[in-house]
Amino acid sequence: MRLRRAAGVALAAAGAILLIGAGATYARGALRQDALRAEWDAGEAHRAVGELAASLDREVASTPSIGAPVGRLIISRIALDEIIVEGVGDAELNAGPGHLPGSVLPGAVGNAVVSAHRDRHFHGLDAIAVGDTVVTESHRRRVTWVIIERRIVERGAPALFATTDARLTLTTCWPVRYTGPAPDRLILGARKVLERGT
Amino acid sequence: MNSRFSLAAAALGAMMVVGAVPARGQITSVIAPPKQATKAAEREQRAQAHAPKRDTAVAVRMNNMRAWVDSASGVAVRTASTAAAPRDTTAVPATTARPVAPVVKEATTFHDGAPAPATASPLPATVIAGVLLLLAGVALARAPASDRARVRR
Numbered sequence: 001m002r003l004r005r006a007a008g009v010a011l012a013a014a015g016a017i018l019l020i021g022a023g024a025t026y027a028r029g030a031l032r033q034d035a036l037r038a039e040w041d042a043g044e045a046h047r048a049v050g051e052l053a054a055s056l057d058r059e060v061a062s063t064p065s066i067g068a069p070v071g072r073l074i075i076s077r078i079a080l081d082e083i084i085v086e087g088v089g090d091a092e093l094n095a096g097p098g099h100l101p102g103s104v105l106p107g108a109v110g111n112a113v114v115s116a117h118r119d120r121h122f123h124g125l126d127a128i129a130v131g132d133t134v135v136t137e138s139h140r141r142r143v144t145w146v147i148i149e150r151r152i153v154e155r156g157a158p159a160l161f162a163t164t165d166a167r168l169t170l171t172t173c174w175p176v177r178y179t180g181p182a183p184d185r186l187i188l189g190a191r192k193v194l195e196r197g198t
Numbered sequence: 199m200n201s202r203f204s205l206a207a208a209a210l211g212a213m214m215v216v217g218a219v220p221a222r223g224q225i226t227s228v229i230a231p232p233k234q235a236t237k238a239a240e241r242e243q244r245a246q247a248h249a250p251k252r253d254t255a256v257a258v259r260m261n262n263m264r265a266w267v268d269s270a271s272g273v274a275v276r277t278a279s280t281a282a283a284p285r286d287t288t289a290v291p292a293t294t295a296r297p298v299a300p301v302v303k304e305a306t307t308f309h310d311g312a313p314a315p316a317t318a319s320p321l322p323a324t325v326i327a328g329v330l331l332l333l334a335g336v337a338l339a340r341a342p343a344s345d346r347a348r349v350r351r
Contacts, residue, residue: 004338008340009339014331015327018331019329021324025321026321088317100305100306100315102309117317117319118317153313153314156303156313157313160305160311160312171315173319178322180323
């Protein structure tokens with residue numbers, strides 16, 4: 001009887017440790033996202049006050065450092081409003097949607113790739129359909145996009161391609177509700193329809 | 199005089215015969231080795247006697263067998279001059295020893311035709327495992343109390 005009780009306590013403790021660890025990871029991500037938002041807002045304010053268009057162009061052309069906020073992603077259909085962080089490593093994706101290094105920033109000519117975890121920032125991405133709109137803000141440039149394609153590809157399969165016009169690609173794991181490492185990837189492609197300064 | 203000489207000769211002969219006992223010591227040109235060296239030599243001899251002897255007959259037979267198998271299977275027999283080093287012909291080449299599992303690469307930087315970045319996360323599975331463990335643990339730990347209640351009833 002005592003052994004059974006001890007085993008129960010041990011199992012419960014192990015479960016609690018796992019839950020605390022996962023909760024801490026989620027909490028760290030949420031705190032980092034808050035910090036990124038504050039950093040992004042401050043940067044936007046500085047740009048709004050004193051910078052000229054020429055210097056803005058230079059800034060857009062420069063390569064952002066890993067972990068820095070590079071834009072804002074708004075998808076009203078799934079109530080998503082997140083700061084995009086540069087990089088797609090574990091720490092970056094825990095903090096927010098990550099901008100794939102080497103791809104252009106949203107709004108520039110080329111393919112801008114933004115990825116996020118299916119259990120966090122892109123948990124509602126499976127509800128997005130062709131025709132839905134997405135808005136990005138980066139460096140005082142607000143761009144409205146329309147989803148034009150929705151694909152599911154195997155993990156590791158070629159999925160991201162260079163384009164000659166401004167495109168936005170959103171990726172996450174597929175199936176969205178899946179226990180364990182998801183085997184596929186959901187790819188949403190969007191075309192720019194409207195751009196204006198913020 | 200003659201008898202005196204013959205007597206003396208007989209006495210000398212008798213002394214020579216009687217006195218011809220084994221000598222207790224002799225002077226020879228051989229110098230005996232020191233005691234320590236003798237022991238070492240003995241040890242060496244003993245070691246040599248107990249050392250495993252190489253069975254040259256078996257080695258020759260094995261070599262002959264190998265040559266025989268090679269020649270029977272149509273493989274050119276390697277002679278001593280062409281054989282650089284002894285090789286185990288039964289060993290499987292390293293390239294075919296283990297099939298290489300396909301490695302799935304996920305993009306960390308953009309290039310044309312890149313796969314999607316690794317967005318798989320272990321956290322949902324961790325949460326599910328944690329909840330299951332916690333529930334199982336609580337159920338196990340609470341079981342004795344319910345048993346006691348049943349006994350009281």
